[in-house]
Amino acid sequence: MPSLSDTIAALATPTGTSAIAVLRVSGPDTKSLAREIFGKAPAVRLVSRADYVDRSGNLVDDVLATFFQGPRSYTGEDALEISCHGNPFIAQKILEDLFARGCRPADAGEFTQRAFLNGRMDLSQAEAVMDLIHARSERALAAAHQLLRGELGRRMNALVERLLGVLARIEAHIDFPEEDLPPEDRAQVESGISSILFDIKNLESTSQYGRILREGLHVVILGRPNVGKSSLLNALVGRDRALVSPEPGTTRDFIEDHIVVGPHFIRLVDTAGLNPSPGGLERLGMEKALERLADADLVLLVTDSSEPTRPALPAETMTLLDATSTIIVQNKMDLGIPSPSSPLPGATLIETSALTGTGIEDLRAAIIAKADAFRHEPNNIVGINARHAHRIANARGLLQSGLTKLRSAAPTELVASDLRDALAAFGEIIGRIDNERMLDQLFATFCIGK
Numbered sequence: 229m230p231s232l233s234d235t236i237a238a239l240a241t242p243t244g245t246s247a248i249a250v251l252r253v254s255g256p257d258t259k260s261l262a263r264e265i266f267g268k269a270p271a272v273r274l275v276s277r278a279d280y281v282d283r284s285g286n287l288v289d290d291v292l293a294t295f296f297q298g299p300r301s302y303t304g305e306d307a308l309e310i311s312c313h314g315n316p317f318i319a320q321k322i323l324e325d326l327f328a329r330g331c332r333p334a335d336a337g338e339f340t341q342r343a344f345l346n347g348r349m350d351l352s353q354a355e356a357v358m359d360l361i362h363a364r365s366e367r368a369l370a371a372a373h374q375l376l377r378g379e380l381g382r383r384m385n386a387l388v389e390r391l392l393g394v395l396a397r398i399e400a401h402i403d404f405p406e407e408d409l410p411p412e413d414r415a416q417v418e419s420g421i422s423s424i425l426f427d428i429k430n431l432e433s434t435s436q437y438g439r440i441l442r443e444g445l446h447v448v449i450l451g452r453p454n455v456g457k458s459s460l461l462n463a464l465v466g467r468d469r470a471l472v473s474p475e476p477g478t479t480r481d482f483i484e485d486h487i488v489v490g491p492h493f494i495r496l497v498d499t500a501g502l503n504p505s506p507g508g509l510e511r512l513g514m515e516k517a518l519e520r521l522a523d524a525d526l527v528l529l530v531t532d533s534s535e536p537t538r539p540a541l542p543a544e545t546m547t548l549l550d551a552t553s554t555i556i557v558q559n560k561m562d563l564g565i566p567s568p569s570s571p572l573p574g575a576t577l578i579e580t581s582a583l584t585g586t587g588i589e590d591l592r593a594a595i596i597a598k599a600d601a602f603r604h605e606p607n608n609i610v611g612i613n614a615r616h617a618h619r620i621a622n623a624r625g626l627l628q629s630g631l632t633k634l635r636s637a638a639p640t641e642l643v644a645s646d647l648r649d650a651l652a653a654f655g656e657i658i659g660r661i662d663n664e665r666m667l668d669q670l671f672a673t674f675c676i677g678k
C-alpha cells in the first residue's frame with residue numbers, strides 16, 4: 229500500500245487543450261509547498277489568484293489556487309487544487325515543478341484511496357465515486373449519488389448490528405458448554421438469522437439492476453432476415469448506424485450501439501437474421517446472435533407484419549426466449565396488412581414502422597418499462613456491484629450454514645463461528661478489509677488524479 233506520508237500530485241482533468249485544467253496535491257507537505265510556491269500562507273477554502281512561478285523563477289501561468297486544511301478535504305489531509313489554463317504544456321510544467329519540489333506522482337485512485345484510509349468515506353462510497361464519474365443515465369446517476377451518500381454502508385451497518393445481537397445471544401452460552409442453548413434463545417437466534425438472510429437475499433437480488441446501471445441494459449434485436457432489424461436500430465439510435473438493404477441477410481455479424489432511452493443507458497445489439505435453414509456464413513452469424521442472446525436483459529423480437537404467414541424462427545432460439553424479457557416488435561405496419569398472432573404469447577407487443585417512425589416512441593416507452601422492472605425498490609435504488617454481490621453471496625452461504633447447524637443441534641460454537649465469518653464478509657463490503665493487495669487492486673481501477 230502506498231505511504232500516506234508522501235505528498236502526491238496529479239492532473240485531475242483529461243490531458244488535452246481545454247478552458248482550464250485542474251491539478252491536485254495532497255499530503256503532509258502541501259501547506260509548506262503552497263507557501264513556497266505562492267510566497268505566503270494559503271487561505272483556507274478560499275480561492276486565490278496567483279502567479280505560478282517555478283523553482284527556476286520562470287512564470288508558468290496565472291492560476292487559481294484553493295487550499296483545503298485536513299481533515300476537511302476530499303482526502304482528509306491537507307490538499308491543494310490549482311486551476312491553470314487548459315494547455316497540456318502548462319499543466320505538465322506545473323506538474324514537473326511540483327515533482328521537483330518533492331511531490332510524488334499519484335497512483336491511479338490514490339486520492340480516493342487516501343479518503344478511504346483517512347476515514348472520509350467507506351469502501352462502497354469510494355466505489356460510488358467511480359460510478360458517479362462513469363454514470364451515463366439519470367438512473368445510474370441517482371444510484372451513484374445514493375451509494376456515495378452511504379446508503380449501502382447504512383444498510384450494512386444495520387445488518388452488522390443485528391448479527392452482533394444474534395451472536396451475543398449465542399456467545400453468552402459458549403462459556404457454559406455443558407448447558408444447551410435454552411429453547412427460547414434458540415428460537416430467537418433462528419428467527420434472527422432468518423430475517424437477516426431475508427434482507428441480504430433482497431440486497432443480492434439488486435445485483436442485476438446494479439450491472440444494468442453500470443454497464444447499460446443489454447438489449448438484443450432478433451428476427452428473421454429482412455424484417456427491418458437494422459432499420460429499427462437506426463430508428464432507435466436516431467442516425468444511420470446499420471446497413472439497411474433490401475437483400476436478406478446483410479447483417480452477417482452484429483452491430484452494437486450505446487444509446488440513452490429515457491432515464492436508461494442501453495447497449496443495443498443488432499444481430500444477423502435468424503433463418504431456420506441457414507447457409508455457411510449465415511450459420512456463423514446466427515451462432516453469434518445466439519451467443520449474444522445468452523447475456524441479454526431484453527430481446528426485441530422483430531417480425532414483418534406484412535408477411536401473410538409467419539415463417540418459423542429456429543426452435544433453438546424460441547426456447548431461449550421468455551415472455552417477460554421479450555418485446556415483440558411487429559414492424560412494417562405502414563404496409564397496412566393486419567398482423568398475424570404473436571409468436572410468443574404473453575410478451576409485450578408493439579407495432580412499428582421503422583420506415584415512417586410510427587410506433588418507435590411506443591417501443592421506447594416499452595423498453596423503459598422493462599428496464600424499470602429490474603428495480604426491486606423503486607424509491608430506494610441500491611444496485612450492488614459485482615464485488616458486493618460476491619461478498620454478500622459469501623455471507624449468505626455462511627448464515628445458511630449456521631442456520632442448518634443450529635437446526636441440527638450442532639455445538640453452539642460451530643454456529644457462532646459461521647456467524648463471525650459472515651460478520652467479516654459484511655465488513656468487507658464497506659471496507660473493514662485487512663487485505664492490502666485487494667485494496668490496491670480495487671483502487672487501481674480508478675483513474676489517475678481521482
Ligand code: GDP
Nearest residue numbers: 454455456457458459472473474560581582583
Ligand atoms: P434486417 O435484415 O432485418 O436488418 O432488415 P433491414 O433493416 O435491412 O430492412 C430490410 C428491408 O425492409 C429494407 O428494404 C428496408 O427499407 C425495409 N423496411 C424496414 N423497415 C420497414 C418498415 O417499417 N416498412 C417498410 N415498408 N419497409 C421497411
